[in-house]
Amino acid sequence: MRPLDAAAAAAARARQDELLKPPGALGRLEALAIWLAGTSGDPRPQVRARVVVAAADHGVAAEGVSAYPASVTAQMLDAFLSGGAAVCALAREAGAGLLCVDAGVDDPGPAARAAESGALVRTGLRPSRSLLLEPALEVGEVALAVDTGRALAAAAARDGITVLVGGEMGIGNTTPATCLAAWLTGGDPAALTGPGTGLDGVGLARKRAVVQGALALHGPRIRGPLGALRRLGGGDLAVLCGLALGAGEHGLAYVCDGLIATAAAAVAAAVEPGLRPRLLAGHRSPEPAHDALLAHLGLAPVLDLELRLGEASGAVCALAVLRLACAAHDGMATFAEAGVAGPAA
Amino acid sequence: MRPLDAAAAAAARARQDELLKPPGALGRLEALAIWLAGTSGDPRPQVRARVVVAAADHGVAAEGVSAYPASVTAQMLDAFLSGGAAVCALAREAGAGLLCVDAGVDDPGPAARAAESGALVRTGLRPSRSLLLEPALEVGEVALAVDTGRALAAAAARDGITVLVGGEMGIGNTTPATCLAAWLTGGDPAALTGPGTGLDGVGLARKRAVVQGALALHGPRIRGPLGALRRLGGGDLAVLCGLALGAGEHGLAYVCDGLIATAAAAVAAAVEPGLRPRLLAGHRSPEPAHDALLAHLGLAPVLDLELRLGEASGAVCALAVLRLACAAHDGMATFAEAGVAGPAA
Numbered sequence: 001m002r003p004l005d006a007a008a009a010a011a012a013r014a015r016q017d018e019l020l021k022p023p024g025a026l027g028r029l030e031a032l033a034i035w036l037a038g039t040s041g042d043p044r045p046q047v048r049a050r051v052v053v054a055a056a057d058h059g060v061a062a063e064g065v066s067a068y069p070a071s072v073t074a075q076m077l078d079a080f081l082s083g084g085a086a087v088c089a090l091a092r093e094a095g096a097g098l099l100c101v102d103a104g105v106d107d108p109g110p111a112a113r114a115a116e117s118g119a120l121v122r123t124g125l126r127p128s129r130s131l132l133l134e135p136a137l138e139v140g141e142v143a144l145a146v147d148t149g150r151a152l153a154a155a156a157a158r159d160g161i162t163v164l165v166g167g168e169m170g171i172g173n174t175t176p177a178t179c180l181a182a183w184l185t186g187g188d189p190a191a192l193t194g195p196g197t198g199l200d201g202v203g204l205a206r207k208r209a210v211v212q213g214a215l216a217l218h219g220p221r222i223r224g225p226l227g228a229l230r231r232l233g234g235g236d237l238a239v240l241c242g243l244a245l246g247a248g249e250h251g252l253a254y255v256c257d258g259l260i261a262t263a264a265a266a267v268a269a270a271v272e273p274g275l276r277p278r279l280l281a282g283h284r285s286p287e288p289a290h291d292a293l294l295a296h297l298g299l300a301p302v303l304d305l306e307l308r309l310g311e312a313s314g315a316v317c318a319l320a321v322l323r324l325a326c327a328a329h330d331g332m333a334t335f336a337e338a339g340v341a342g343p344a345a
Numbered sequence: 346m347r348p349l350d351a352a353a354a355a356a357a358r359a360r361q362d363e364l365l366k367p368p369g370a371l372g373r374l375e376a377l378a379i380w381l382a383g384t385s386g387d388p389r390p391q392v393r394a395r396v397v398v399a400a401a402d403h404g405v406a407a408e409g410v411s412a413y414p415a416s417v418t419a420q421m422l423d424a425f426l427s428g429g430a431a432v433c434a435l436a437r438e439a440g441a442g443l444l445c446v447d448a449g450v451d452d453p454g455p456a457a458r459a460a461e462s463g464a465l466v467r468t469g470l471r472p473s474r475s476l477l478l479e480p481a482l483e484v485g486e487v488a489l490a491v492d493t494g495r496a497l498a499a500a501a502a503r504d505g506i507t508v509l510v511g512g513e514m515g516i517g518n519t520t521p522a523t524c525l526a527a528w529l530t531g532g533d534p535a536a537l538t539g540p541g542t543g544l545d546g547v548g549l550a551r552k553r554a555v556v557q558g559a560l561a562l563h564g565p566r567i568r569g570p571l572g573a574l575r576r577l578g579g580g581d582l583a584v585l586c587g588l589a590l591g592a593g594e595h596g597l598a599y600v601c602d603g604l605i606a607t608a609a610a611a612v613a614a615a616v617e618p619g620l621r622p623r624l625l626a627g628h629r630s631p632e633p634a635h636d637a638l639l640a641h642l643g644l645a646p647v648l649d650l651e652l653r654l655g656e657a658s659g660a661v662c663a664l665a666v667l668r669l670a671c672a673a674h675d676g677m678a679t680f681a682e683a684g685v686a687g688p689a690a
Binding site for chain 2: 019020021022023024025026027028029067068069071072075076078079082083084085086088089090092093094197198302303304305306307308309313316317320321323324327328330331332333337338339340341342
């Protein structure tokens with residue numbers, strides 16, 4: 001993991017103290033500019049952002065843990081590729097590029113349709129198996145997915161990207177993410193289980209039983225965070241874990257979205273604790289497991305807009321705040337430049 | 346006051362329910378788009394924003410209620426005009442125009458220097474008097490300032506602006522704003538008084554005594570919200586009160602910034618309760634009187650970035666979120682357009 005650039009962060013902090021405002025008066029905007037200076041090594045950092053959305057199907061969806069049919073995963077991947085999904089509109093507004101990964105979508109349609117455009121990264125992964133019955137992924141599948149994510153981060157670094165954002169789409173994927181959160185934080189599985197994208201009370205009770213059952217089955221056999229990812233994860237989670245690891249390896253900032261993306265980043269930070277300073281929590285999810293993960297990682301979200309969508313939507317909104325932070329940091333005059341008096345002695 | 350356009354808001358709500366996401370999954374972004382549809386009368390609303398920063402000196406600054414000398418008001422007005430202040434950098438990033446008003450700045454320098462550029466609106470107002478000793482403004486001064494604000498809103502409407510943002514600069518102006526908040530909300534003056542831009546404990550105690558003294562002097566004699574504005578306000582507060590009233594008269598949305606701008610908008614809403622639905626709280630200020638005003642107005646802030654600067658800085662950051670809301674509202678596909686299945690029956 002590349003450590004933050006302490007000299008760049010210190011230079012940014014010194015600049016903030018000279019800018020035309022009472023010390024600290026820009027609050028979180030100051031902290032964000034200083035943080036991005038540290039992650040990028042640039043005392044006057046710029047947001048050049050790429051959003052990576054990993055889509056995957058999940059065997060556990062057959063257990064009735066989602067309000068939507070599994071076929072929606074592929075349909076939404078088509079929507080990401082044609083620009084009509086929420087994250088597409090938000091990323092356009094936030095000035096971020098968007099890249100999609102097929103991390104194990106059952107329906108081959110989207111991949112075939114995207115063959116010409118080149119906008120879809122393929123992995124050859126198949127959907128995960130039901131973690132209620134067996135490990136969700138094989139060892140080789142985890143390695144392939146993680147390596148895909150790491151390679152995407154390396155490519156982003158080569159392209160001059162300074163900020164990576166990870167998002168996901170996968171019907172049923174709050175269930176593996178909640179399992180991972182319970183395993184990582186030691187929290188109560190039932191208390192950490194939330195309604196996802198709109199389960200009713202009966203569905204929520206079923207999902208709680210699945211999360212508890214999966215942890216009872218796999219918990220005693222898990223050895224290390226990548227073992228947890230294999231047994232309790234999924235293709236989207238594994239690609240995003242690799243993406244976060246790659247951000248750490250290549251000196252990028254990484255903005256976490258909601259429950260699933262944060263669970264993947266938390267697995268990555270468990271593998272490589274040196275990744276932690278490169279993580280930013282973009283948005284607070286209403287899912288209870290997300291709060292547990294944020295506390296576990298020591299992250300305070302930039303935004304709380306009551307989003308519960310995934311797709312990187314919350315993290316992309318946070319990019320707009322990060323841009324504002326950099327605009328103030330770079331574009332303001334200093335007290336000396338403006339000829340303005342400081343506080344009275 | 347122009348009422349919101351219920352048909353446009355209903356059409357926007359119907360569109361949100363058709364967009365490619367679970368119902369309500371974009372949370373506050375959905376509510377913001379629907380709100381702006383109502384204020385603008387456009388079911389697919391656009392953010393065309395103008396920021397008006399009113400600067401004024403305050404007689405009460407002589408009582409030692411600020412950490413900064415009063416001369417900073419004029420110096421900062423120069424910085425607004427030359428583009429080096431925080432709000433200038435933030436407004437550029439948020440795609441908003443910026444207009445400054447001399448609402449009673451003691452030093453004639455900025456007005457003289459801005460004479461050629463035309464970027465400064467002049468009022469001829471002088472600094473307010475110390476509200477600890479006498480009414481801060483005369484009746485004619487309140488009328489002139491409020492009319493200036495209303496005229497600026499009318500001009501914005503003619504220019505096709507959909508969103509107005511009010512900000513301020515005035516050394517000492519958290520004191521009159523806190524007095525107004527205490528009068529409007531009935532809250533305890535001492536508890537509502539905060540450190541502003543960085544008072545120490547001794548300074549805070551002095552400021553508390555000033556706020557209490559001003560309310561003891563004027564409170565029994567105040568007749569109505571404009572009377573409170575005259576006795577406890579200032580030029581910047583009165584211009585912003587007029588700006589908010591004008592937003593209501595001309596069918597614009599109005600984004601409140603921190604304590605001072607929100608106090609001015611709360612006076613306007615006390616004069617014209619029909620203004621209330623056009624108000625948005627952009628950002629939560631750490632000043633205790635701001636929370637009291639937000640509760641009084643029934644507003645929940647979009648952002649909490651720990652800013653304590655004024656200048657409209659928090660409200661301008663909220664413009665970026667409003668833009669994201671409109672981008673999703675306008676740019677997403679519907680379920681039908683994308684051919685995606687809804688929730689399982």
